[in-house]
Amino acid sequence: MIIYGTAILAACHLLGVFIGDLLGSLIGVKANVGGVGIAMMLLIAVRVYLHKRGLMPETTEAGVGFWAAMYIPVVVAMAAQQNVVAALKGGPVALISALGAVILCACVIALINRTGPKNQDSTWEVGTVAEKP
Amino acid sequence: MEMIEHALRENPLVAAFAFVGIIMWMSVHLSRRLTFGRVHGSAIAIVIGLGLAYWGGIQTGGSKGLADLKIFAGIGLMGGAMMRDFAIVATAFEVHVDEAKKAGLVGVMALLLGTLIPFIVGASVAWSMGYTDAVAMTTIGAGAVTYIVGPVTGAAIGASSDLMALSIATGLIKAIMVMVFTPALARFMGLNNPRSAMVFGGLAGTVSGVSAGLAATDRRLVPYGALVATFHTGLGCLLGPSVLFLATKAIVG
Numbered sequence: 201m202i203i204y205g206t207a208i209l210a211a212c213h214l215l216g217v218f219i220g221d222l223l224g225s226l227i228g229v230k231a232n233v234g235g236v237g238i239a240m241m242l243l244i245a246v247r248v249y250l251h252k253r254g255l256m257p258e259t260t261e262a263g264v265g266f267w268a269a270m271y272i273p274v275v276v277a278m279a280a281q282q283n284v285v286a287a288l289k290g291g292p293v294a295l296i297s298a299l300g301a302v303i304l305c306a307c308v309i310a311l312i313n314r315t316g317p318k319n320q321d322s323t324w325e326v327g328t329v330a331e332k333p
Numbered sequence: 334m335e336m337i338e339h340a341l342r343e344n345p346l347v348a349a350f351a352f353v354g355i356i357m358w359m360s361v362h363l364s365r366r367l368t369f370g371r372v373h374g375s376a377i378a379i380v381i382g383l384g385l386a387y388w389g390g391i392q393t394g395g396s397k398g399l400a401d402l403k404i405f406a407g408i409g410l411m412g413g414a415m416m417r418d419f420a421i422v423a424t425a426f427e428v429h430v431d432e433a434k435k436a437g438l439v440g441v442m443a444l445l446l447g448t449l450i451p452f453i454v455g456a457s458v459a460w461s462m463g464y465t466d467a468v469a470m471t472t473i474g475a476g477a478v479t480y481i482v483g484p485v486t487g488a489a490i491g492a493s494s495d496l497m498a499l500s501i502a503t504g505l506i507k508a509i510m511v512m513v514f515t516p517a518l519a520r521f522m523g524l525n526n527p528r529s530a531m532v533f534g535g536l537a538g539t540v541s542g543v544s545a546g547l548a549a550t551d552r553r554l555v556p557y558g559a560l561v562a563t564f565h566t567g568l569g570c571l572l573g574p575s576v577l578f579l580a581t582k583a584i585v586g
């Protein structure tokens with residue numbers, strides 16, 4: 201059933217956020233430490249485990265795949281509710297700091313990625329539920 | 334007209350699905366017709382979203398962009414942190430474990446650099462523009478990391494509310510810049526494989542900026558970038574009020 205997939209996804213999400221909160225309070229930070237990242241790793245682990253045992257029929261996968269495919273529309277909705285007015289009102293300090301940080305980070309990313317290993321295989325390009333453009 | 338408005342108001346989330354669907358459809362066509370597919374449809378959709386957010390903010394004076402307009406309240410639900418994180422976690426289904434493992438160490442390095450570099454830039458700009466005390470420099474520097482690290486750090490070290498607003502603005506502008514410029518800079522940054530996406534996720538910071546930027550570049554790279562970026566805010570909140578504040582204090586007194 202399709203809801204099994206969505207339920208697995210929801211369980212991983214909640215558990216991940218819970219662990220992230222726990223981690224945050226353990227090290228004394230007023231924030232969730234990597235909750236979503238932990239949830240992602242949990243979901244990957246569950247997928248690998250269930251796949252090996254053959255407990256992952258296609259309908260179950262579709263219960264996760266739908267939400268993965270909804271990702272871009274959700275991001276568009278997220279963009280539409282940003283506080284753009286406040287961001288633009290921040291003045292030159294905010295603008296110059298942000299611009300400087302973005303430019304410098306882009307250069308460092310370029311530097312790291314150009315010095316990295318060249319011979320990447322391309323198996324990752326075949327996603328399980330990747331959308332066709 | 335009133336009845337249409339009523340229907341939209343009573344079903345906010347459903348209205349948001351329909352509305353975002355229309356934006357996506359328009360964007361894909363603009364991408365094909367105007368740019369011949371060179372600018373990704375998602376990138377256009379995100380820019381339209383930001384434009385609508387600006388318009389909404391001007392119309393209502395609120396802080397949630399388009400979602401402050403009653404008939405678009407569902408946008409707030411659809412694009413809120415809950416749905417965003419749910420959809421991001423779902424993309425992990427497409428992660429190839431071996432690729433992610435290969436880039437583990439470089440991802441951690443990118444995370445540390447991604448906290449340090451923006452902080453140093455932000456604090457230096459603040460200093461050069463007259464904010465010379467350690468609290469102000471740290472708060473603005475932390476804002477340049479992400480717009481959540483800024484206020485969390487500011488609150489912890491006792492910054493005033495206008496400083497916090499400034500630091501949130503810094504983080505917001507950074508997130509918006511990452512969303513808009515990533516597709517244009519993708520080639521320059523070598524953003525074409527999982528490892529590079531993880532480096533990008535660590536260095537560019539802010540889940541919203543990284544996820545939207547990668548979505549507009551190559552949908553398949555999203556989970557790798559998001560996997561790393563989600564640790565960004567936690568790390569920033571950890572280092573900001575402690576190590577980074579003490580270091581700033583030691584330097585400027």
